[in-house]
Amino acid sequence: MSNPSVITHDVIVVGAGLAGTWAAMIAGEQGVDVGVISKVHPLRSHSGAAQGGIAAALGNVRPVPNTGPDGPLEQVPPDAEPYDSWELHMFDTIKGSDWLGDQDAIEIMVKDAIEIVYEYEHMGCVFSRTPDGRVAQRRFGGHSTPRACYSADWTGHVLLHTIHEQALKHGVRFYSEWYALDVIVEDNVCKGIVALDILTGQVVLMRAKAVMFATGGYGRAWKITSNALANTGDGVAIAYNAGVPLMDMEFVQFHPTGVYGHGILLSEACRGEGGYLLNSKGERFMERYAPGKMELAPRDLVSRSEQTEIDEGRGVGPDKQGIWLDLRHLGREKILERLPQVREIALNFSGVDVIDELAPIQPTAHYSMGGIPATVDGQVIADAQSTPVVGLYAAGECACISVHGANRLGTNSLLDASVFGRRAGYAMAAFVKGGARLQPVESDAVARNEARITRLMSDAPAGKGESWSQIAAELKSTMTDNAGIFRDDARLRQALSDIRRLQERFQGVRIMDHSRRFNTDLLGALETEHLLTFSEVVVVSALARTESRGAHYRTDYAKRDDEHWLKHTMAHKSPDGPVLSFKDVNINWEKYPPQERKY
Ligand SMILES: Cc1cc2nc3c(=O)[nH]c(=O)nc-3n(C[C@H](O)[C@H](O)[C@H](O)COP(=O)(O)OP(=O)(O)OC[C@H]3O[C@@H](n4cnc5c(N)ncnc54)[C@H](O)[C@@H]3O)c2cc1C
Numbered sequence: 001m002s003n004p005s006v007i008t009h010d011v012i013v014v015g016a017g018l019a020g021t022w023a024a025m026i027a028g029e030q031g032v033d034v035g036v037i038s039k040v041h042p043l044r045s046h047s048g049a050a051q052g053g054i055a056a057a058l059g060n061v062r063p064v065p066n067t068g069p070d071g072p073l074e075q076v077p078p079d080a081e082p083y084d085s086w087e088l089h090m091f092d093t094i095k096g097s098d099w100l101g102d103q104d105a106i107e108i109m110v111k112d113a114i115e116i117v118y119e120y121e122h123m124g125c126v127f128s129r130t131p132d133g134r135v136a137q138r139r140f141g142g143h144s145t146p147r148a149c150y151s152a153d154w155t156g157h158v159l160l161h162t163i164h165e166q167a168l169k170h171g172v173r174f175y176s177e178w179y180a181l182d183v184i185v186e187d188n189v190c191k192g193i194v195a196l197d198i199l200t201g202q203v204v205l206m207r208a209k210a211v212m213f214a215t216g217g218y219g220r221a222w223k224i225t226s227n228a229l230a231n232t233g234d235g236v237a238i239a240y241n242a243g244v245p246l247m248d249m250e251f252v253q254f255h256p257t258g259v260y261g262h263g264i265l266l267s268e269a270c271r272g273e274g275g276y277l278l279n280s281k282g283e284r285f286m287e288r289y290a291p292g293k294m295e296l297a298p299r300d301l302v303s304r305s306e307q308t309e310i311d312e313g314r315g316v317g318p319d320k321q322g323i324w325l326d327l328r329h330l331g332r333e334k335i336l337e338r339l340p341q342v343r344e345i346a347l348n349f350s351g352v353d354v355i356d357e358l359a360p361i362q363p364t365a366h367y368s369m370g371g372i373p374a375t376v377d378g379q380v381i382a383d384a385q386s387t388p389v390v391g392l393y394a395a396g397e398c399a400c401i402s403v404h405g406a407n408r409l410g411t412n413s414l415l416d417a418s419v420f421g422r423r424a425g426y427a428m429a430a431f432v433k434g435g436a437r438l439q440p441v442e443s444d445a446v447a448r449n450e451a452r453i454t455r456l457m458s459d460a461p462a463g464k465g466e467s468w469s470q471i472a473a474e475l476k477s478t479m480t481d482n483a484g485i486f487r488d489d490a491r492l493r494q495a496l497s498d499i500r501r502l503q504e505r506f507q508g509v510r511i512m513d514h515s516r517r518f519n520t521d522l523l524g525a526l527e528t529e530h531l532l533t534f535s536e537v538v539v540v541s542a543l544a545r546t547e548s549r550g551a552h553y554r555t556d557y558a559k560r561d562d563e564h565w566l567k568h569t570m571a572h573k574s575p576d577g578p579v580l581s582f583k584d585v586n587i588n589w590e591k592y593p594p595q596e597r598k599y
Contacts, residue, residue, distance in 0.1 A: 016042030019396025019421035020214030026425025028170030050156025051267035053148030055411035056113035059084035075130035097405025098550035102586040142298035190392035201516025222365035224263035237530035248370035250542035258364025378424025384583035406550020464508030
């Protein structure tokens with residue numbers, strides 16, 4: 001059955017992870033007509049893969065008194081003071097961000113955290129519990145208290161199911177397996193999107209008063225990544241092509257514990273519950289890099305430490321590119337209760353049982369701190385002066401609000417997606433109810449995207465006709481080798497020239513499958529084009545930033561340089577490639593001035 005060629009809603013949300021579904025649920029609850037499109041079934045969104053937890057300073061759990069901050073945990077007695085505060089959560093997040101996070105946004109996130117976890121609980125979310133029935137909490141890297149609320153190691157799964165049900169209850173219409181091709185922004189006003197119904201292959205104009213991007217992260221530009229196949233950064237590439245800037249794209253987080261050779265995640269909860277990292281000599285090498293925090297230092301630091309061990313010849317595995325994760329001392333019972341999914345993944349992908357064997361791991365591309373710049377209400381901005389792109393919103397991992405700055409702390413992302421997804425939902429509902437109108441669409445966006453597909457299906461000019469998969473593989477190689485954990489001028493220049501060459505070669509890409517129905521060959525080509533688009537921005541931004549901060553580490557500029565680089569990078573598209581400008585960081589100079597970051 002074919003669709004109408006134009007579909008209209010008050011609000012269209014692209015993406016059905018936590019950010020998009022929260023926004024849709026709230027706007028629906030406010031009586032606004034909402035459609036959500038997702039290229040995978042909504043419940044297959046990457047939010048559902050999150051394992052470790054969601055941060056909130058509930059203060060339900062503390063170390064047993066007189067055992068020191070790393071001692072065994074117990075529930076806080078009912079008559080005792082809570083063990084945590086939003087102020088402490090705020091400081092940990094600012095320090096984790098290497099002072100690049102916007103402090104006004106961080107304050108909102110950590111304050112709302114407490115309320116949002118209880119809201120999840122009241123909606124029926126099955127959290128793990130303390131013995132007296134409160135939401136249980138565990139330790140996580142860079143957090144100075146046990147702050148991660150969790151459901152064993154299935155946290156994202158239970159949060160996403162909870163909020164998805166609520167969205168259905170509020171009448172939200174889901175378009176499952178629809179792919180956004182383009183966003184229509186004319187004279188700084190967003191008027192809708194162009195989408196492909198993957199099942200029928202039809203290209204449809206979707207008009208709306210407000211459009212929100214919640215398209216998640218883009219780890220798929222690297223060879224080893226924890227990210228789902230769908231995390232190809234379509235949203236950031238589409239926004240950039242439409243003239244929206246991208247912010248802080250040089251900051252990409254590598255998670256310390258991906259399955260060796262695959263990248264699939266073994267949650268940081270492994271270390272939160274007390275796991276060790278060992279090199280080939282059996283040393284707990286974190287002693288050398290972060291003696292105060294050991295394995296629970298923030299991710300940027302732990303990944304760099306692992307990579308240093310590997311580069312200096314103390315790695316494990318056939319090619320010595322791995323590190324051991326040791327959970328054996330946690331014991332069978334704790335592993336089965338708290339880390340059942342981790343055990344299953346290690347069994348399936350490495351063939352080891354973490355109850356009595358070491359698991360080989362390696363750093364894996366995990367999280368994108370940068371993205372589409374937006375205010376704390378999800379309003380997308382067009383420049384460093386915060387000029388709004390009217391009717392366009394963004395939240396979650398594709399957005400940069402910016403609460404994570406140069407490095408995100410674990411469990412702050414499910415939180416970011418929930419808090420700012422919800423706020424964007426309220427903002428869009430207010431925008432629509434305040435009298436926003438459907439805007440006439442002048443451009444030939446549908447024809448332009450039809451032409452894009454027709455070209456990919458046409459006969460190749462003589463001597464051309466490459467496959468997109470070859471180009472994607474070469475891109476992933478150069479991003480891993482030259483724009484990974486350690487970077488320098490020469491490597492980044494190499495990456496840039498590789499990407500530009502691959503962009504040219506992409507013009508010759510043709511697909512084999514010429515049918516319209518469920519054409520995954522076509523989707524692969526479109527996604528590869530998006531990978532090439534934003535990877536160029538990552539590399540140009542990384543080349544410009546001649547300092548090391550958070551996850552962006554330049555061996556040729558190993559120090560943080562606040563005098564020149566305490567600012568956000570904004571990249572605009574131009575015919576000659578990304579053009580950079582810079583935006584001030586929001587800092588409370590009296591309360592949280594920049595300090596040296598030590599753990
Ligand atoms: C393995 C793993 C474990 C993690 N564990 C944790 C954790 O324990 N705690 C924590 O805080 N964070 C964790 N994170 C990070 C966190 O899960 C994500 O940052 C967060 O869930 C992102 O939510 P989102 O709503 O922005 O996007 P996602 O959940 O990634 O959803 C993106 C949505 O966009 C849709 N989409 C994308 N492109 C298109 C397109 N072109 N057309 C239509 N739809 C499109 C997708 O179909 C999907 O519905 C983890 C991440 C990974 C990969």
